[in-house]
Amino acid sequence: MAASSALSTIKVVMLDIEGTVCPISFVKDVLFPYALDALPGTLESKWDSPEFAPYRDAFPAEYASSPSAFADHVRDLASRDVKVAYLKSLQGYLWETGYRNGEIKAPLFPDVAPQLASWAAAGIPVMIYSSGSVPAQKLLFAHTDGRPADLTPLITDYFDTVNAGPKTQAASYAAIAARYPAHPREGGWLFLSDNVAEVEAAARAGMQSFVVQRPGNAPLPEGVEARHTVTMSSASFDRSTTGTEVARVFKDHIKGKRVLITGASPNSLGEATALAIARSQPALLILASRTRSKLDAVASRLVADGLLPSASVRTVELDLCSQASVRAAAAAVAGLTPRLDVLINNAGINTQHRRLSPEGVEATFATNHVGPFLLTTLLLPLLRAAAADAAAVAPGETRIVNVSSDGHRLVPMRFSDYNLEGKAALPDELPRSKALPDWFTKGGKGYSGVLAYNMSKTAAVLLTVGLKQRLRAQGIQSFAANPGTIRTPLMRDIQPELRDSIETLHAGEWKSPDQGCAPFLVAAFDPSLSGSDEVYVQQDCQLRRPSAHAADVDKAERLWVLSEALTGAGQGASRL
Ligand SMILES: CSCCC(=O)C(=O)COP(=O)(O)O
Numbered sequence: 001m002a003a004s005s006a007l008s009t010i011k012v013v014m015l016d017i018e019g020t021v022c023p024i025s026f027v028k029d030v031l032f033p034y035a036l037d038a039l040p041g042t043l044e045s046k047w048d049s050p051e052f053a054p055y056r057d058a059f060p061a062e063y064a065s066s067p068s069a070f071a072d073h074v075r076d077l078a079s080r081d082v083k084v085a086y087l088k089s090l091q092g093y094l095w096e097t098g099y100r101n102g103e104i105k106a107p108l109f110p111d112v113a114p115q116l117a118s119w120a121a122a123g124i125p126v127m128i129y130s131s132g133s134v135p136a137q138k139l140l141f142a143h144t145d146g147r148p149a150d151l152t153p154l155i156t157d158y159f160d161t162v163n164a165g166p167k168t169q170a171a172s173y174a175a176i177a178a179r180y181p182a183h184p185r186e187g188g189w190l191f192l193s194d195n196v197a198e199v200e201a202a203a204r205a206g207m208q209s210f211v212v213q214r215p216g217n218a219p220l221p222e223g224v225e226a227r228h229t230v231t232m233s234s235a236s237f238d239r240s241t242t243g244t245e246v247a248r249v250f251k252d253h254i255k256g257k258r259v260l261i262t263g264a265s266p267n268s269l270g271e272a273t274a275l276a277i278a279r280s281q282p283a284l285l286i287l288a289s290r291t292r293s294k295l296d297a298v299a300s301r302l303v304a305d306g307l308l309p310s311a312s313v314r315t316v317e318l319d320l321c322s323q324a325s326v327r328a329a330a331a332a333v334a335g336l337t338p339r340l341d342v343l344i345n346n347a348g349i350n351t352q353h354r355r356l357s358p359e360g361v362e363a364t365f366a367t368n369h370v371g372p373f374l375l376t377t378l379l380l381p382l383l384r385a386a387a388a389d390a391a392a393v394a395p396g397e398t399r400i401v402n403v404s405s406d407g408h409r410l411v412p413m414r415f416s417d418y419n420l421e422g423k424a425a426l427p428d429e430l431p432r433s434k435a436l437p438d439w440f441t442k443g444g445k446g447y448s449g450v451l452a453y454n455m456s457k458t459a460a461v462l463l464t465v466g467l468k469q470r471l472r473a474q475g476i477q478s479f480a481a482n483p484g485t486i487r488t489p490l491m492r493d494i495q496p497e498l499r500d501s502i503e504t505l506h507a508g509e510w511k512s513p514d515q516g517c518a519p520f521l522v523a524a525f526d527p528s529l530s531g532s533d534e535v536y537v538q539q540d541c542q543l544r545r546p547s548a549h550a551a552d553v554d555k556a557e558r559l560w561v562l563s564e565a566l567t568g569a570g571q572g573a574s575r576l
């Protein structure tokens with residue numbers, strides 16, 4: 001398990017089932033119908049049997065009086081998803097045959113089995129607390145679609161509403177914890193659930209508790225993100241998790257893939273990303289960067305460290321500030337591989353000096369947005385080829401990752417002055433905080449490098465929104481990812497005031513490059529994100545909403561049109 005300041009105190013993990021470890025659709029579309037189908041035959045053959053009597057007699061008397069009243073009541077409760085104990089107990093009984101004869105297998109989210117194993121290996125007991133009955137819980141974990149299928153050896157204890165009480169009451173969590181006095185409740189227990197009321201009850205009982213937002217779950221109520229960490233990726237990932245750890249968890253989803261990483265120079269996030277991925281046997285790692293000698297240094301390190309055979313590492317010179325260079329690099333990539341599974345748009349600049357690209361675009365916007373836009377659209381045929389190959393087995397595992405920053409929250413896209421020539425910005429394009437100093441909002445000589453940088457990081461999120469809109473239905477997923485604060489060569493030319501501010505505001509928050517690239521690896525390889533509507537992976541490897549100005553579909557469209565106009569590329573993609 002990844003250690004972190006908060007989660008490193010965890011001594012016990014407790015998990016909900018439906019919407020947390022397996023899709024809600026498995027319960028609603030497989031388990032419930034199975035029980036309803038099995039019910040008439042069971043009532044006919046077992047109504048008066050001693051085996052069935054406890055299930056029958058647990059129902060209120062008016063429904064236990066006849067098989068037809070009983071069946072009507074079961075159907076009504078199931079249709080309303082009423083989580084009453086006597087129904088849950090009956091369902092567990094009816095599912096047993098299906099599990100035992102192989103008709104039912106529980107489809108766990110792909111991170112669940114590796115995570116259970118890693119908690120077990122770390123000596124952390126894992127317990128289950130579900131509205132489903134304890135026998136039903138045991139059946140589910142004994143018959144999963146994983147290998148091994150039986151995960152019950154990894155689970156220490158099971159709780160339901162009968163042996164622990166209602167899941168929305170704090171007293172139930174206190175009662176569970178009281179059974180394990182060796183593990184203090186305050187901070188020592190972690191409870192994960194898709195249900196906000198359950199999470200709040202566990203938190204009231206002193207547990208650390210988070211909402212898990214999985215594909216297929218209902219949208220969370222407004223404001224939930226502010227109150228809880230919302231997670232869709234592996235719950236144990238946090239801001240201290242390294243890319244190497246993420247790659248280990250998702251190694252089966254890296255193996256055999258063809259990956260392009262831009263900005264792969266020594267000591268950079270691009271290099272850290274390449275090192276993390278290389279250990280999991282990608283079929284091809286293409287490194288792109290401005291400087292030949294730096295590219296060669298990273299490529300040699302991958303081979304010399306024995307991480308990859310030289311045939312699996314290729315390099316391409318790429319200066320994202322120059323559209324001619326981007327076009328040449330895209331052609332070179334197409335010459336290396338007919339398909340690309342993952343594109344990581346990592347390269348970027350952060351400079352205090354205003355200059356223009358060869359095409360006359362402000363260099364930070366050109367390098368951090370226009371170049372990646374052009375590269376991505378030129379590589380779409382390769383990405384589409386990969387998605388077509390993966391369509392049947394792994395839709396959504398073809399990925400585009402755009403590196404962003406939480407700085408995007410401060411600066412909307414300035415369409416009225418994207419070249420940052422000092423024109424008056426429209427009111428909704430002004431920086432989002434009134435407390436920002438002049439060096440941030442105006443900069444020296446009318447140009448603020450930090451404003452330019454953060455605006456380009458808003459553009460990275462808007463580009464992600466535009467790509468997702470166009471490509472998701474084709475099996476290509478797009479995410480923006482925020483690495484956090486890392487000392488890399490990116491910082492060498494930043495405004496001095498920004499340097500001082502980062503040193504003060506982020507003291508103690510520095511991540512290593514390996515930690516910084518962890519969100520990129522989640523965005524690129526976490527299979528549980530394949531169907532996700534979300535666009536932003538936060539520095540703690542979990543999904544969060546980006547700022548409204550960066551998630552706005554109309555603004556994403558406007559940026560797409562502007563980017564097409566600046567490059568002459570991408571028109572085809574908007575119709576696909
Ligand atoms: C124990 S498997 C069946 C799941 C079920 O019936 C159910 O109600 C699950 O609710 P949860 O508390 O796990 O969300």
Ligand SMILES: [Mg+2]
Pocket residue numbers: 016017018019020193194195
């Ligand atoms: Mg649930």
